[in-house]
Amino acid sequence: MGAPRTIAIAGAGIAGLTLALALAKFGVRVVVLERNPTISEVGAGLQISPNARKSLDRLGLSQAIAQKSFVPEGIDVFPDGRTSPLQTLTLGDAIATRFGAPYAVMHRADLVDILYASARRFANIDIVFSVPEFTVRPEGSGVSVELAEPDGKTRRMRAFAFVGADGVRSITRTHVLGGPQAQYSGKVAWRALVAPDAVDGAINLARTTLLLNPRFHLVVYPLPHRNAVNLALFTQESKNNLAVLDQRAPRIRAGNNHRVTQLLAAVGESWTPWVLSSVHTSPWHHGPIGLVGDAAHAMLPFQAQGAAMAIEDAAVLAPLLAAAPDANHAFTRFTALRLQRVTRVQTVSRQNGKIFHMGFPLATARNAVMRLQGPRGHFRRLDWLYGYDPAASP
Numbered sequence: 562m563g564a565p566r567t568i569a570i571a572g573a574g575i576a577g578l579t580l581a582l583a584l585a586k587f588g589v590r591v592v593v594l595e596r597n598p599t600i601s602e603v604g605a606g607l608q609i610s611p612n613a614r615k616s617l618d619r620l621g622l623s624q625a626i627a628q629k630s631f632v633p634e635g636i637d638v639f640p641d642g643r644t645s646p647l648q649t650l651t652l653g654d655a656i657a658t659r660f661g662a663p664y665a666v667m668h669r670a671d672l673v674d675i676l677y678a679s680a681r682r683f684a685n686i687d688i689v690f691s692v693p694e695f696t697v698r699p700e701g702s703g704v705s706v707e708l709a710e711p712d713g714k715t716r717r718m719r720a721f722a723f724v725g726a727d728g729v730r731s732i733t734r735t736h737v738l739g740g741p742q743a744q745y746s747g748k749v750a751w752r753a754l755v756a757p758d759a760v761d762g763a764i765n766l767a768r769t770t771l772l773l774n775p776r777f778h779l780v781v782y783p784l785p786h787r788n789a790v791n792l793a794l795f796t797q798e799s800k801n802n803l804a805v806l807d808q809r810a811p812r813i814r815a816g817n818n819h820r821v822t823q824l825l826a827a828v829g830e831s832w833t834p835w836v837l838s839s840v841h842t843s844p845w846h847h848g849p850i851g852l853v854g855d856a857a858h859a860m861l862p863f864q865a866q867g868a869a870m871a872i873e874d875a876a877v878l879a880p881l882l883a884a885a886p887d888a889n890h891a892f893t894r895f896t897a898l899r900l901q902r903v904t905r906v907q908t909v910s911r912q913n914g915k916i917f918h919m920g921f922p923l924a925t926a927r928n929a930v931m932r933l934q935g936p937r938g939h940f941r942r943l944d945w946l947y948g949y950d951p952a953a954s955p
């Protein structure tokens with residue numbers, strides 16, 4: 562038997578760490594290059610839908626995630642002006658029974674910590690922090706990688722493949738593969754965590770809450786393990802109005818919506834704004850150098866699927882990179898298996914952004930459809946999304 566294959570990955574985020582774990586299980590040697598000095602996750606809450614959870618469970622993370630996550634019993638949807646939910650979309654046990662895994666919410670940092678702790682247990686995963694830059698060149702059927710190490714030394718290695726999991730502003734995509742920059746979506750996310758007491762009476766703490774308005778929408782869910790409630794508010798901001806990013810609070814008017822007023826007051830000036838961009842690049846690879854996660858296909862978070870797609874990517878790509886005769890072959894097959902599905906998720910996410918922000922009269926039609934579809938309408942509508950299992954697909 563020859564030496565195990567080495568795969569180099571740029572980025573120790575959700576995509577990079579999940580892929581490292583999935584590869585390590587096949588005995589592949591993995592070197593992860595991370596720009597930051599430590600594992601650091603910005604942002605707050607993350608919804609983990611059943612399609613992603615199935616892959617995480619297969620990596621042996623089921624128990625660790627269950628201990629740090631919460632399963633909301635449903636999603637209360639409040640179109641603007643309503644004092645009671647128009648619809649409560651069922652989650653809880655019913656979604657787990659139907660799709661084979663729960664729909665959970667958790668703090669992003671907890672998921673990344675779980676992935677990192679698991680990766681550290683593998684002798685064949687090497688995570689190099691504080692890598693300011695790297696160069697990658699095709700060499701033979703593989704790649705040569707050169708990176709600056711924190712002590713100033715240059716490390717060179719040969720690898721079977723190089724995977725850019727370096728996020729929405731991926732250097733692998735733009736500099737190494739000559740691909741496009743991320744496109745600003747016209748939307749900004751404002752994120753905050755507050756104490757549960759601060760939102761008492763405004764939301765049901767056993768559920769996720771979705772508040773719709775023509776100018777913004779707000780997603781709120783509890784993170785009991787952090788004794789916190791996560792708020793993500795989404796506004797439309799033109800490109801020449803991005804000075805709003807220097808603010809600590811969005812400029813929105815709650816009108817006489819007392820629920821929104823209370824939620825905004827709970828956060829005050831403690832919002833963290835985040836520009837939302839999407840990535841549409843083709844192809845996702847060139848020879849033995851490829852992309853996964855946001856680096857390949859960042860999307861709007863309005864179906865809560867960006868991290869889920871990164872996790873699915875890892876589950877699909879790992880066995881291909883472990884077994885294919887060359888990396889180009891693995892990435893070609895990966896694209897064939899993933900492109901259509903990821904593009905569909907990007908489209909649905911974009912459409913949700915429009916649906917959530919509908920004004921009169923379209924909002925009236927939207928609300929009627931939502932009421933008609935019932936509390937389990939999303940089960941049928943999203944069967945293709947939540948029912949998917951990379952391990953069970955051809």
Ligand SMILES: Cc1cc2nc3c(=O)[nH]c(=O)nc-3n(C[C@H](O)[C@H](O)[C@H](O)COP(=O)(O)OP(=O)(O)OC[C@H]3O[C@@H](n4cnc5c(N)ncnc54)[C@H](O)[C@@H]3O)c2cc1C
Pocket residue numbers: 571572573574575576577594595596597606607608609692693726727728729730731732750752793835837853854855856859860862865866867868869870871
């Ligand atoms: C407000 C909001 C809410 C969201 N909610 C959800 C949700 O509920 N569910 C869901 O599934 N998704 C959600 N998403 C999307 C999700 O956050 C992303 O899709 C996911 O984090 C992408 O993971 P990634 O590993 O591809 O990229 P990232 O998380 O960006 O990780 C990239 C990593 O690469 C490193 N890196 C960057 N450049 C370099 C370099 N040059 N060299 C080395 N390392 C580098 C970074 O430091 C980082 O560690 C949400 C996004 C937003 C903005």
